[in-house]
Amino acid sequence: MSWLSGSSSTPSIASTATPSHQQTAPTNTVDSLYDAAGITDDSIDILDIQEDKLSTIEGSQSIIPSRDWRDDLCYGTGTVYGLSLVFGSAYGFFESVGKIQPGSSFKLQLNTILNNITKRGPFIGNHAGILAMNYNMINSGLDYYRNKHDDYNTLAAGALTGALFKSTKGLKPMVYASGLCTLGAGVWCGFKRVYLNSDESGNKKLE
Incomplete structure (x- = not known):
């Protein structure tokens, strides 16, 4: 008969206890999973070319790391x-x-x-x-044989590439193709020299 006196047996919202598992923040975060697996920032290598893995052949530094x-x-x-x-x-x-x-x-x-x-x-x-x-295969073979990458390898690779490309057409087409590819290799050598010897502002780098 408590409803006659105005009292209520329904618990208020403020007095309702909240379960403890709803009050704590979730622990399954990325950092917690990394910590459990023992993974750190130093142990993750994703699409990263380390300096010690680059080619050690003399003069092999080019526009793109290789x-x-x-x-x-x-x-x-x-x-x-x-x-x-x-x-x-x-x-x-x-x-x-x-x-x-x-x-x-x-x-x-x-x-x-x-x-x-x-x-x-x-x-x-x-x-x-x-x-x-063909050019890259010949050029890489010359680099490996001489253990050096320079303009001579590039020009020789261009000449051999042109001659091989037209080797079934006769001597004259071979000479023409070899000369054109050598010329193209020379232009590439000049472009690399200008690009690699200049900084971002266009000033010449010191050797």
């Missing part, structure tokens, strides 16, 4: 192939503009453009990729 010939092969071949594919596609596009017949339909114009892009792009990209692959 560990061995496999890095040079992947970086060099992939970069040259990608750039040549873009250049070939652009060349095919501009070439197709002159082949479009006046008064032709939009579908025919689009078909002409796509045909030229798919014809020139992969053709130039594949040939340039083969040249880059």
Whole structure:
């Protein structure tokens, strides 16, 4: 009969006890899991090339850090192939503009453009990729044999790459291709010298 006197047996919200497991913060955080596994910041190496793992061949420091010939092969071949594919596609596009017949339909114009892009792009990209692959393999072989990377290796690799590329076409095409690839290797040597001997502000570095 306590309801007649105005009292209530229902506990108030303030007096309701909160379970202890709801008051404590969760312990399954990333830091706690790392601590339990014994993992520290010093023991984690993710896509990090350490200085002691880079190539130790004299003069092997280039624009992109490299560990061995496999890095040079992947970086060099992939970069040259990608750039040549873009250049070939652009060349095919501009070439197709002159082949479009006046008064032709939009579908025919689009078909002409796509045909030229798919014809020139992969053709130039594949040939340039083969040249880059052969060049990097020969250059890396010369580096390993001489235990040194310098301009002589680069120029020799360019000459041998051009000669090998046109070796089935006769002596004269071999000489022409060898000369062009040697010229390209010389330009690459000059670019590396300018890039590696200049700081971020464009000032010459001291040797």
